[in-house]
Amino acid sequence: MKFGKRLKQQIEETLPEWRDKFLSYKDLKKLVRLISSTNPSTEAEMAFTDLLDAEIDKFNAFFVEQEEEFIIRQRELQERIKRVIETFGPGGSQPSETEYAAEMGRIRKDIVNFHGEMVLLENYSSINYTGLAKILKKYDKRTGGLLRLPFIEKVLKQPFFTTDLVSKLVKECENTMDAVFPVVAREQAERGEREALMAAEQSIFRNTVAALATMEELRKGSSTYGHFSLPPLTLPDADLLQPFQLPSPIPIQ
Amino acid sequence: METRPVKNFKVKQFCGSGNSEVMSSSLPVLPAPLEEKFPKLPDSQQVSMERELRSTPLIPLRTPFVSNSAVVGPLYSSASGFSSDLHFSSMAPNERHHNGASFVSQSPNVGIPFPSTPSHSGSFCPATSNHPRESADVSWCPEPIQGMLDYSDNITAGNNQIQSSCDVASDDLAKQNEWWTDLMNDDWKDILNETSASECQTKSVQPATQASPSISVHQLQIHQSVPSHSGELCAVSNSSPAAIAAAAKPRMRWTPELHECFVDAVNQLGGSEKATPKGVLKLMKVESLTIYHVKSHLQKYRTARYRPDSSEGASQKKVTPQEEVSSLDLKTSIDLTEALRLQMEVQKRLHEQLEIQRNLQLRIEEQGRYLQMMFEKQSGISNLKAPSSLEEPLTVSSDQTHSAAKIELPGKSRDESGTDPNGAKMSEGSRQVGDKQKTLEAESCNEMEANIVSGSHSPSCKRARGPDGESLTPMSALD
Numbered sequence: 263m264k265f266g267k268r269l270k271q272q273i274e275e276t277l278p279e280w281r282d283k284f285l286s287y288k289d290l291k292k293l294v295r296l297i298s299s300t301n302p303s304t305e306a307e308m309a310f311t312d313l314l315d316a317e318i319d320k321f322n323a324f325f326v327e328q329e330e331e332f333i334i335r336q337r338e339l340q341e342r343i344k345r346v347i348e349t350f351g352p353g354g355s356q357p358s359e360t361e362y363a364a365e366m367g368r369i370r371k372d373i374v375n376f377h378g379e380m381v382l383l384e385n386y387s388s389i390n391y392t393g394l395a396k397i398l399k400k401y402d403k404r405t406g407g408l409l410r411l412p413f414i415e416k417v418l419k420q421p422f423f424t425t426d427l428v429s430k431l432v433k434e435c436e437n438t439m440d441a442v443f444p445v446v447a448r449e450q451a452e453r454g455e456r457e458a459l460m461a462a463e464q465s466i467f468r469n470t471v472a473a474l475a476t477m478e479e480l481r482k483g484s485s486t487y488g489h490f491s492l493p494p495l496t497l498p499d500a501d502l503l504q505p506f507q508l509p510s511p512i513p514i515q
Numbered sequence: 516m517e518t519r520p521v522k523n524f525k526v527k528q529f530c531g532s533g534n535s536e537v538m539s540s541s542l543p544v545l546p547a548p549l550e551e552k553f554p555k556l557p558d559s560q561q562v563s564m565e566r567e568l569r570s571t572p573l574i575p576l577r578t579p580f581v582s583n584s585a586v587v588g589p590l591y592s593s594a595s596g597f598s599s600d601l602h603f604s605s606m607a608p609n610e611r612h613h614n615g616a617s618f619v620s621q622s623p624n625v626g627i628p629f630p631s632t633p634s635h636s637g638s639f640c641p642a643t644s645n646h647p648r649e650s651a652d653v654s655w656c657p658e659p660i661q662g663m664l665d666y667s668d669n670i671t672a673g674n675n676q677i678q679s680s681c682d683v684a685s686d687d688l689a690k691q692n693e694w695w696t697d698l699m700n701d702d703w704k705d706i707l708n709e710t711s712a713s714e715c716q717t718k719s720v721q722p723a724t725q726a727s728p729s730i731s732v733h734q735l736q737i738h739q740s741v742p743s744h745s746g747e748l749c750a751v752s753n754s755s756p757a758a759i760a761a762a763a764k765p766r767m768r769w770t771p772e773l774h775e776c777f778v779d780a781v782n783q784l785g786g787s788e789k790a791t792p793k794g795v796l797k798l799m800k801v802e803s804l805t806i807y808h809v810k811s812h813l814q815k816y817r818t819a820r821y822r823p824d825s826s827e828g829a830s831q832k833k834v835t836p837q838e839e840v841s842s843l844d845l846k847t848s849i850d851l852t853e854a855l856r857l858q859m860e861v862q863k864r865l866h867e868q869l870e871i872q873r874n875l876q877l878r879i880e881e882q883g884r885y886l887q888m889m890f891e892k893q894s895g896i897s898n899l900k901a902p903s904s905l906e907e908p909l910t911v912s913s914d915q916t917h918s919a920a921k922i923e924l925p926g927k928s929r930d931e932s933g934t935d936p937n938g939a940k941m942s943e944g945s946r947q948v949g950d951k952q953k954t955l956e957a958e959s960c961n962e963m964e965a966n967i968v969s970g971s972h973s974p975s976c977k978r979a980r981g982p983d984g985e986s987l988t989p990m991s992a993l994d
Binding site for chain 1: 766767769770771774778812819820851856863864866868869870872875884887
């Protein structure tokens with residue numbers, strides 16, 4: 263139930279248009295419960311697999327669409343930066359420091375948010391995969407079944423799980439960031455932290471923090487560790503998250 | 516044809532409905548729904564369903580696309596064997612430089628996080644070729660190729676990703692490896708009790724012709740030899756032409772290169788407002804790109820261009836752009852920048868962790884399949900009691916594993932658990948964290964031992980212990 267609650271929490275905190283794109287974990291669990299362990303009914307099993315397939319299609323469709331948008335936006339961002347530099351930059355057609363700074367400020371914000379969205383898409387992929395793995399495990403446990411291994415293999419190849427392109431875009435974004443962000447002195451960085459706390463209100467950032475926290479939680483350890491379980495997560499900068507973690511609306515048992 | 520009705524049934528289910536006509540064919544269902552979604556390629560480009568020809572079409576498949584400036588990127592679901600290679604290969608581009616002969620010597624800076632799957636995939640392939648496979652195997656076959664094609668461009672980019680995430684990942688992974696290798700022992704019995712053999716069957720895709728140890732490496736080389744075209748049309752192979760239909764709404768996967776081609780075409784036509792989907796489609800000259808794709812893409816493009824603020828995410832803007840400019844003094848702007856920087860840090864952190872997690876997940880599943888396969892091989896000859904006879908198939912398989920397939924049985928027991936002689940192997944494996952490939956092989960070998968009947972005979976798993984400086988003498992029997 264822990265995963266279910268965490269998933270629910272993530273969904274609530276996620277970007278609004280993403281809310282119905284996540285795994286219908288609860289529904290799948292209900293279906294699993296319907297499957298009787300003593301008398302395997304092909305109908306119930308069919309319902310389960312049908313729902314699974316539908317979910318995977320849903321993930322794929324959403325993921326690929328988001329990916330497409332990211333590709334477009336990434337290119338537009340690059341173009342925009344080029345334009346700003348060419349127009350307001352030092353050697354540009356209308357050099358203006360204030361304009362340049364203002365535009366760059368906007369661009370920086372957009373880059374960071376863009377980056378955030380992409381990472382959240384990766385997180386989306388990961389959370390759904392985890393959910394699938396868990397529900398398949400439950401299913402197999404219930405039916406003494408054979409579904410998990412072949413199914414999860416199929417899942418591994420699905421577009422929504424093959425996030426290499428998004429990952430590449432993220433890296434490119436980070437590189438762009440380095441180019442666009444000025445080097446700042448230390449005391450200014452400290453002041454920035456207070457601002458960042460306020461930034462935590464913003465949905466993308468909040469969602470990111472929640473995602474990290476979820477990951478940590480999910481991998482903290484469970485009673486059902488198996489050879490297919492992921493090891494516990496140890497975030498190198500554990501203190502990085504502390505100031506940003508907002509109180510969880512759902513108490514996790 | 517199918518001796519496992521349950522599994523076949525489930526495969527059918529996964530593929531979805533409406534494929535009955537394909538089901539009647541001797542070939543499995545899985546490719547069928549893909550065919551519905553993807554336009555059929557010219558025959559010469561179709562990946563044959565024959566296992567033997569599995570990898571050979573890859574080369575001819577590539578060449579026709581050289582002339583295109585970009586190719587439609589497919590949406591696909593590929594079989595495990597190859598695509599897992601693909602994932603790993605895309606994440607371990609250093610492999611590219613190894614000509615498949617030995618994957619033992621991984622590039623040092625890649626370090627821990629990335630599994631040495633190519634060797635495994637190589638090992639899988641030939642290893643199973645000796646064993647008769649069910650027809651359901653073939654269902655896995657066509658997809659890998661598509662997967663490979665799709666990610667050809669990503670492979671080159673993969674380098675940077677890996678390097679940067681390596682350092683952080685290595686520590687995490689070290690602990691993680693130790694942790695889960697310890698846990699694996701008992702649970703393998705569960706896995707091995709499963710009769711599903713589907714994973715193994717993916718390996719049967721082995722191209723007899725492509726004897727290269729790692730198909731992924733081979734294909735990587737191919738990819739490098741041609742200009743990296745971002746997308747490849749999904750070569751959905753299906754021997755049954757009836758099932759192939761250009762669906763009304765085929766799902767396509769765009770790539771940056773393809774988008775670049777799109778933008779060029781749009782600009783040629785005078786901009787995003789003036790360009791029409793039909794015109795763009797004509798100009799792009801990309802096979803299998805439908806007007807529907809172009810239309811929706813154009814729509815997205817227009818939105819992104821003319822409303823850049825709103826399309827940049829759902830962040831709540833605390834300060835409107837006007838306010839931002841007017842009230843902006845130096846201090847505030849610096850604070851804002853720092854806030855953004857910090858937000859970026861957190862996001863970067865999440866991204867790293869997600870990558871690590873994903874690699875782990877892939878690796879875990881890979882491990883599972885490998886062990887399953889090994890066990891099946893083992894159980895196939897479990898009647899033979901003599902150690903030598905056991906040794907034989909394993910030797911054969913290890914020969915076929917081009918990687919350092921010589922797995923050495925650790926003679927000393929390191930583990931305290933007396934009841935479990937394989938515990939030593941486990942901790943042994945955990946020592947080899949730095950070299951995933953060896954670890955995987957050792958563990959799988961050890962697992963096999965754990966499950967061998969009566970444990971009286973042990974397969975001679977020979978492990979090359981490079982870093983440990985131990986000898987490579989094979990040990991034919993467990994203590």
